[in-house]
Amino acid sequence: MTKTDFLLAGVGGQGVLTASDIVAEVGMAVGLDAKKSEIHGFSQRGGVVESHVRWGEHVAAPMGERGRIDYLLAFELMESARWIEFLKPGGVVIVNRQRILPMSATVGDAVYPEDAVIEKALRAVTDRIIYVDGLEVAKGLGNKNLANTVLLGALSRELNVDPETWLDVVVQRVPKKYVEENKKAFWSGRMGTK
Amino acid sequence: MKRILSGNEAIAYGAYLAGVRYASAYPGTPSTEILENLARMSDVRAEWASNEKVALDAVAGASYGGARALAAMKHVGLNVASESLFYLAYSGVNGGLVLISADDPGAFSSQNEQDNRNYARFAKVPCFEPSDSQECMDYVLLAFDLSEQFDTPVLVRTTTRISHSKSVVQIPEGDGHEPRPLKAFVRDPAKYAMIPANARRRHPVVEERLRKLAEWAETASVNRIEWGKKNIGIVASSVAYQYAHEIFDGYSFLKLGMSYPLPEKLIRQFAAQVDKVVVVEELDPFYETEIRAMGIPAVGKEYFPRSNEFSLSVVRDGARKLGVEMGPDPAPVAAAFQPPARLPALCPGCPHRSTFYTLKKMKLYVAGDIGCYAIGVLPPFNAIDTVSCMGASFGVAHGIDAAGANSAKQRWVAVLGDSTFFHAGLPALANIVYNRGASTLLILDNDTTGMTGQQENPGTGRTLQGAKTQKIDIEAVVRAMGVQDVFIVDAFDEPAVEATIKKALAITDRPSVVISKGPCVFLDQYPEKYVDEVDQDKCNGCSLCFRVGCPGLYKGELDAKTKKPKALIDPLLCIGCDVCLQVCPRDAIHRVDS
C-alpha cells in the first residue's frame, strides 16, 4: 500500500467528520503516515461537508487531488455525483442511498436528481459502485446515527486491513453504551447486509 | 507517543508544554479549538474575551506580569487586535507571549481572504509558519523561547488547512509539562509606558531586534534547504510547502518555517545554486516581494494564483506553466450535470427564523452583521442588504440614518447577535445614543456565540472553563446607555416579533432596540418541543410556510386545485418551534403528540 486517498462527503450532521477521523486513525494503526483535512464552519448548517484522508509511507499534502482519489465514500446519494470528479478513473465509490433534500429543492426550483442521472454520472468515472442502505440498516439496528459506521464497514471490505483493527479504533471513538451496536453496524456494512 | 492531532490541538499542546499560564481569545473559525483545548489543561487559565483586542491586551498584561501567555484569533480578529500588536512590538514582553493568527485562504468561513504575514512585517515582529501538526506543536514551543530571548511578541500564522487538518504528532512521554513560576515584573516605564518620548527611544530597539532576529533565522533549524534537482529551486512554507513537495518531487527546496524576518544569506546561498527561484505561496507574494527586493529574480505569482486556497491541482497547473513535465491528467470527467447546491440554512428550530421571515415580509432594508443570522442574506429570506464586519451593522445603520437615507420609502433596521453586541456593538450603540441617532436596532439574543459552535460569552453566565459567572443583562445595558425604548420579544412567537418591530419602527426621533430572546437549538436550555405535522387535507399548496426557510419542510404532492405542491414536514428534522405553524394561513400545521 504505497498511497491511498479517501474522500468522505455528505451533509452537515451525518457524522462525516467522525468517520474520517476513524479512517485516519486506522491508517496510523496499521503503521502508515496519515493526514486528514476537512472544512468546518458554515458547512455545519446543512451545507456540504467534505473530508479528505490520506494514507502512505509519507504523506505531504493533507488532501488528495481531483481525479486521483482512490475511494469516494458518499454519505448521501446526490453527493456521490457532486464529488465523483475527484475519483480516479476506475476507483471505488461507496454510496449511501439516503436522500437529503437540499433547501434549493424545497424552497426553490431545483429538483433532486433521478437515480439514473446520478448513476450515469458515476459510471462516467468508474464501474466500481457499491450502494449501501446505511440509514435503513442503522434504523434496523435501532439507531439512525449508526449509518456512518455501516458505511465504514462497507469501506473496510475494500481494503486490506484486519477488521479487528477497524473495530479497535471505532470502539475508542464511540461512547461505551453504543459500542455493541456500533460493532453490529460495522459488521452489517462489511458483510453487505441489506 | 504518537497521536493524530489537528493543528489547533497541537498548538494547544505546545502551549501547555511551554508552561503557558494564561490564554485568551475570541472565537473565530479556524482558530476556535485552540482555546477550547487549552481550557481542559491543568495550570492554564483560559478565557473567552469579549473581543480580540481585549484578548491581546489581557495577554499583554499576563506577560508583563511574568507569565507565559497566548492569544488566538482568526485573521480578521487580528485587524481588531492590531492596535495592541503594535504597542506590544514596542514594549516587548516579560513572560513569553505568542499570538496565533489563523488565516482562511479560500474564505471558507470569513468575509475576506487576508495574508497576516503582512502584519509581521508591518508591526515588526517575528512570524512562524508551521506546515503540519508536528510543527504546530514544535514551533509554538520555540516561539515562547524566542519571545523571551528577544523580548518580543511572536506571531504564529496558520491557515484553515493547517489548523483543521490532522496529522501524526510525536508527543513527549509522560506529561512533559511543568508549571512555570512567574517572572518578577520590574518597573521600567521606559519600556512599558509608551508615551511619545519612550516610543521614540523604543523604535530603534525594535529595528535592532529585527536585525538580530534575521541573523538568528540564518541558522535556525526551522529554515532548511533540501537539495535536489537544481534547475528549479522552490521556496515555500505552510501547507503550500506540502503541495509543492508532492508536485515538485525531487527538486531543491528552501523550506521556511519562519516567514519574517527572512534569512537573507541562506536565501542567497540557495538562489546561487539553482537556475531559477520559484516561490510557491498562498495569497500575497510576500516572500516573492522580499526576495526580489534582495535583487534575486524570483518568480511566483505569474504561475500561482493570489486568491483562493491552493491544492495539489493548483500547484500542478503552476508547475506545468513553468514547463515541468507533469504527465497526463486523469481523463477529465464530462461535467454532465451539476447537482443542486446546498446553501447553508438556519437550523430547524433556530430562534432567528421568525425575525428574517418578518423582515422580508415587511420589506425592510437591513444592515446585517456577522453570525448565524448572516444566512438571512440567502434565499428564501433575501432579507439582508449589507454584511461587513463584527458590530458594523449598528454603525452602518447610523450612517444611513445620519445621511438622511433612512426614509419612509426605505426603512432600515440593523441586526446583530448577543456575542457580536458585546464584541463591537457596545461602542457603536454609545455612538448612536450620543449623536442623537434614530436607528431601529435588533439584537438577536440566542444566549450563545452560535456561528462558531456555541461558545460562552458575557451574556451567558458561564465562562469557557465552565464556571458560573455574572450574566450581563443586555436589556439593562441598553437602557443604561440611554436607550429609552427597549422591547423584549419571544423569538418563537412570530406574530409578536412582527408587532414588536412595528412598534419600534413607529419611533422615528430617537433610537429603539428590540431584543428577541430564544436559545440556540444546540443549547441544553432549548425548551422541550414537539414535532409539527401538515394536515394534507387542509394544506392547499399556498407555499407561504416555505418562506420560513426551514430544512425540515419540503414539497409533497401537488394540490388538486391549486396545482402547487403541498408542504410536508420531516419528523427527523422538525423540533416543533412552531414558526411554520404560526405563518400558515389555513391552520394546516399542528403539533403531534410524541
Ligand SMILES: Cc1ncc(C[n+]2csc(CCOP(=O)(O)OP(=O)(O)O)c2C)c(N)n1
Ligand atoms: C473579528 C471577528 N472575530 C470573530 C469572527 C468569527 N465569528 C463570526 S460570527 C461570530 C459570533 C456570532 O455570535 P452572535 O453574534 O451571538 O450570533 P449567532 O451566531 O449566535 O447567531 C464569530 C465569533 C469574525 N467573523 N470576525
